[in-house]
Amino acid sequence: MVKTRSIATKVALVVSAVVIGALALTGWFALKRSDAELVQLQLHQASQQLTTNLGIAQRIFEERFPGSWHLVPAAPVAFDAGPSAPPESLAAQLYKGDEKILGNAEVTALLVELSRLTGTRLSIAQRVGDGRAVRLATSDTATRTAGPLTLMPAKAASVLADGNPAVGGEEDWALYWPIRSAGTDSIVGLLDAATPYAPFAAAAKAASRQVAEGLTPIVLLVALGASLLLFVLTRRMLRPLRAIHTAVARLGEGEWPQEVKVRSRDEVGALAGAFNRMAADLRQTVATIEDKVKLRTRELEESNSALGQAREAADVANKAKSRFLANMSHELRTPLNAIIGYSEILEEEAEDRQLDDLVPDLRKIHGAGRHLLQLINDILDLSKVEAGRMDLYLETFAVRGMLDDVVSTIQPLVKQKSNTLVIDCPDDVGTIHADLTKLRQSLFNLLSNASKFTEQGTVTLRVRTEVADGRRWIRLAVQDSGIGMTPEQVGRLFQPFTQADASTTRKYGGTGLGLTITKRFAELMGGTVTVDSVPTQGSTFTLVLPAEVAARPVTSDHVALMAGPKGMVLVIDDDPAMHDMVRRTLEKEGIAVIPALGGEEGLELARQLKPSVITLDVMMPGSDGWNVLRALKADPDLAGIPVVMLTIIDDKNMGFSLGAAEYLTKPVDRERLIRVIRRFNRDGKGGRALVVDDDVAARDRMRELLRGESWEVIEAGNGVEGLAALGGGMPDLILLDLMMPEMNGFEFLAALHAREGGQQVPVVVVTAHDLTPAEREHLSIHVARVFDKDHLDSEALVGELKRLLAGSSAGEA
Amino acid sequence: MAKILLVEDNELNRDMLSRRLTRRGYTVVAAEDGEQGLELARSERPDLILMDMSLPGIDGWEATRRLRADPELAGARVIALTAHAMAGDRERAIEAGCDDYDTKPVEMERLLLKITTLLGATP
Numbered sequence: 001m002v003k004t005r006s007i008a009t010k011v012a013l014v015v016s017a018v019v020i021g022a023l024a025l026t027g028w029f030a031l032k033r034s035d036a037e038l039v040q041l042q043l044h045q046a047s048q049q050l051t052t053n054l055g056i057a058q059r060i061f062e063e064r065f066p067g068s069w070h071l072v073p074a075a076p077v078a079f080d081a082g083p084s085a086p087p088e089s090l091a092a093q094l095y096k097g098d099e100k101i102l103g104n105a106e107v108t109a110l111l112v113e114l115s116r117l118t119g120t121r122l123s124i125a126q127r128v129g130d131g132r133a134v135r136l137a138t139s140d141t142a143t144r145t146a147g148p149l150t151l152m153p154a155k156a157a158s159v160l161a162d163g164n165p166a167v168g169g170e171e172d173w174a175l176y177w178p179i180r181s182a183g184t185d186s187i188v189g190l191l192d193a194a195t196p197y198a199p200f201a202a203a204a205k206a207a208s209r210q211v212a213e214g215l216t217p218i219v220l221l222v223a224l225g226a227s228l229l230l231f232v233l234t235r236r237m238l239r240p241l242r243a244i245h246t247a248v249a250r251l252g253e254g255e256w257p258q259e260v261k262v263r264s265r266d267e268v269g270a271l272a273g274a275f276n277r278m279a280a281d282l283r284q285t286v287a288t289i290e291d292k293v294k295l296r297t298r299e300l301e302e303s304n305s306a307l308g309q310a311r312e313a314a315d316v317a318n319k320a321k322s323r324f325l326a327n328m329s330h331e332l333r334t335p336l337n338a339i340i341g342y343s344e345i346l347e348e349e350a351e352d353r354q355l356d357d358l359v360p361d362l363r364k365i366h367g368a369g370r371h372l373l374q375l376i377n378d379i380l381d382l383s384k385v386e387a388g389r390m391d392l393y394l395e396t397f398a399v400r401g402m403l404d405d406v407v408s409t410i411q412p413l414v415k416q417k418s419n420t421l422v423i424d425c426p427d428d429v430g431t432i433h434a435d436l437t438k439l440r441q442s443l444f445n446l447l448s449n450a451s452k453f454t455e456q457g458t459v460t461l462r463v464r465t466e467v468a469d470g471r472r473w474i475r476l477a478v479q480d481s482g483i484g485m486t487p488e489q490v491g492r493l494f495q496p497f498t499q500a501d502a503s504t505t506r507k508y509g510g511t512g513l514g515l516t517i518t519k520r521f522a523e524l525m526g527g528t529v530t531v532d533s534v535p536t537q538g539s540t541f542t543l544v545l546p547a548e549v550a551a552r553p554v555t556s557d558h559v560a561l562m563a564g565p566k567g568m569v570l571v572i573d574d575d576p577a578m579h580d581m582v583r584r585t586l587e588k589e590g591i592a593v594i595p596a597l598g599g600e601e602g603l604e605l606a607r608q609l610k611p612s613v614i615t616l617d618v619m620m621p622g623s624d625g626w627n628v629l630r631a632l633k634a635d636p637d638l639a640g641i642p643v644v645m646l647t648i649i650d651d652k653n654m655g656f657s658l659g660a661a662e663y664l665t666k667p668v669d670r671e672r673l674i675r676v677i678r679r680f681n682r683d684g685k686g687g688r689a690l691v692v693d694d695d696v697a698a699r700d701r702m703r704e705l706l707r708g709e710s711w712e713v714i715e716a717g718n719g720v721e722g723l724a725a726l727g728g729g730m731p732d733l734i735l736l737d738l739m740m741p742e743m744n745g746f747e748f749l750a751a752l753h754a755r756e757g758g759q760q761v762p763v764v765v766v767t768a769h770d771l772t773p774a775e776r777e778h779l780s781i782h783v784a785r786v787f788d789k790d791h792l793d794s795e796a797l798v799g800e801l802k803r804l805l806a807g808s809s810a811g812e813a
Numbered sequence: 814m815a816k817i818l819l820v821e822d823n824e825l826n827r828d829m830l831s832r833r834l835t836r837r838g839y840t841v842v843a844a845e846d847g848e849q850g851l852e853l854a855r856s857e858r859p860d861l862i863l864m865d866m867s868l869p870g871i872d873g874w875e876a877t878r879r880l881r882a883d884p885e886l887a888g889a890r891v892i893a894l895t896a897h898a899m900a901g902d903r904e905r906a907i908e909a910g911c912d913d914y915d916t917k918p919v920e921m922e923r924l925l926l927k928i929t930t931l932l933g934a935t936p
């Protein structure tokens with residue numbers, strides 16, 4: 001995360017920079033000014049001093065050299081003024097009284113003396129024309145040594161021109177004073193006093209610097225103070241902004257922030273107010289949306305549950321419909337059989353008694369009855385297919401044999417309309433693994449259709465094998481030279497109760513269900529039926545089936561249809577009759593029966609459907625019942641499902657099929673034992689448990705554990721004691737050790753099962769060693785009950801299944 | 814004259830089949846359920862038994878098993894009759910000891926063929 005830089009810090013930094021800059025600038029200007037003023041002041045004083053000194057010099061001159069100043073024309077004199085100086089000449093000589101000033105040693109000495117006394121350089125100059133003057137005498141020894149005469153600067157010249165005294169000079173600060181002739185008052189020369197200029201500026205600068213040095217800490221202090229003050233002030237001003245920022249951030253994270261409390265009436269206050277309003281609006285909106293979502297969710301849930309109920313109702317209705325149709329068909333068939341049968345009897349009797357005129361009518365009754373019977377059978381088939389209850393009975397058979405069978409059945413129908421039936425089938429067509437009855441019926445339907453709509457023509461049955469998608473397929477094509485169909489008529493085919501058109505039904509009869517059933521049967525077996533037709537030319541119906549029809553996978557739709565309101569029994573048995581028997585009895589009670597023809601299919605279905613009870617045949621081809629049982633019990637999801645074994649039991653072995661509910665090896669895994677016990681503790685209230693074990697310590701542990709699960713515990717040290725304990729009434733659960741003195745676990749079990757009610761008590765075998773497969777089989781471990789298939793008491797079996805179902809649903813509740 | 818025992822719980826079917834068989838010259842005795850069927854089998858000693866398989870009480874399968882278990886009745890031929898042409902029914906019927914099997918509704922000609930085949934002669 002980037003460290004944010006506080007606005008307060010920025011403001012403080014900028015402000016201190018500005019303050020320091022401004023103060024430095026004004027300080028600099030102030031110092032400059034004070035420098036100039038100081039110089040001015042000093043110069044003013046210097047000027048007064050110079051005036052005084054000049055006055056003194058003048059008075060001394062008056063006393064020593066009385067008389068007035070005057071000029072006397074003079075012979076030109078060449079000045080030795082150095083190579084740079086232009087040659088000059090004096091036009092006249094300056095006199096004070098009689099005394100010639102030029103080169104007068106006394107005058108010069110006097111000037112030097114005066115200069116020493118006053119600290120001022122003094123000199124006397126003579127006017128030499130064009131405004132310039134020549135210094136005649138000076139106190140400045142340096143000038144004297146350079147030459148006796150020095151040209152005066154322009155300032156002096158202006159004094160000579162206008163006659164007024166002047167002040168100025170760059171290197172020296174000088175006062176120029178005109179010397180006037182007494183008689184004519186004309187200016188004849190200059191008296192000047194000078195003092196060096198540089199010391200003034202230096203002194204002023206030094207003074208200013210001192211002041212500046214004294215001021216700097218104050219300036220810095222002021223700048224620091226101002227910055228600090230501003231920093232604090234800005235922070236204060238920014239605090240509401242920060243509060244708003246925090247609130248916005250919390251809002252951004254999906255929390256509802258408290259109202260931002262900013263009382264100021266400035267822009268920040270307005271911002272806070274706007275934010276508060278926005279947050280409140282947002283909250284209101286979100287609350288409204290949430291309410292709406294809740295409302296919609298509730299509505300959705302309601303409609304879902306209504307849908308679920310509707311679906312359940314529809315499922316129930318659908319099942320009821322199927323059951324109704326099945327029952328109806330059965331109920332209709334019985335009187336219909338009577339009608340058919342009696343019409344046949346009457347027909348025979350009419351013929352016997354030569355009542356021939358009655359025969360055609362009786363035949364019509366008979367024919368109509370047969371037709372009606374066919375309709376009912378078809379409707380039943382169709383309703384079974386549509387309810388997903390049509391089972392496939394797969395077997396391997398020779399295609400050729402099946403064809404011959406069908407052909408012999410269809411021959412009379414073919415001949416009825418003077419048709420010829422041609423069979424085109426290769427000899428090596430081989431076998432097919434499919435549902436024989438359904439294939440026969442399908443083929444019969446196609447052939448009878450072809451015969452029905454063809455007159456004095458040919459019906460060809462062409463059989464071919466082919467390989468596609470890596471599988472072998474059998475293609476059965478039925479071609480006729482009959483009336484054919486338009487594409488519209490073809491489009492209406494395969495729909496229940498629809499023939500090419502209604503008049504067809506009247507003319508040709510039939511239920512209109514044959515093709516629909518044929519198509520559904522083909523689809524059940526993983527095949528297809530297609531049609532190719534040209535009006536008046538004839539039609540070809542082609543049935544294509546895989547040579548190896550796969551057992552029908554159970555889809556979730558089927559499952560939904562199968563799950564009965566009162567539970568589900570999975571019947572694993574290679575004998576379909578067994579499925580039928582269980583189904584007939586249990587479906588009436590609202591219990592769904594799922595058939596499985598083999599062990600593997602059974603396991604697969606058990607995993608998919610989690611049935612409430614499983615019945616298992618011991619003798620099955622492939623994986624036998626005991627293997628299936630082992631696989632069931634090895635799967636934690638399935639281990640809890642009660643299994644009823646159906647087996648052909650030799651009388652001498654009968655006593656050994658003992659039906660233990662569960663077995664555990666010692667040392668007993670506590671968690672596992674608790675799980676097992678809980679499975680038998682259906683109402684959570686426990687019950688009476690009998691612990692039969694010669695090991696006192698093991699008994700103690702099991703007692704504690706059972707008591708912890710609210711069971712009442714009875715203990716026995718061996719089988720004999722255990723049997724004695726049964727005298728107090730059958731317990732709800734028995735934990736049984738196998739190896740015990742006097743009477744072992746096997747003997748105890750046999751004795752227990754001989755007693756009334758003894759078979760219903762769940763027994764958990766607790767043994768010190770892992771059981772051998774033989775012992776497990778012997779004990780029928782995990783098996784809720786074993787029935788003898790040879791002398792199967794169906795009522796007892798169904799009773800047991802119902803009992804287990806009730807138990808399992810109670811256990812689930 | 815061959816004697817046929819018809820074990821059939823449905824009255825109409827029983828009447829019909831017995832009349833039609835009688836017309837064909839057979840002597841017909843009829844029983845309503847498995848128990849009565851076994852009784853009549855012992856007392857009447859029929860040459861052939863037409864056994865409906867779904868019967869109240871002792872069903873056709875069980876009745877046939879018991880017939881077969883009785884050495885005195887071993888000579889009687891049994892044709893099973895079942896309402897539904899279920900796959901496996903034939904095998905089950907044979908397993909239970911039936912000699913042949915036919916479906917209901919009865920097609921007279923087919924059934925007569927089976928009867929004459931089993932009895933080796935027309936009545």
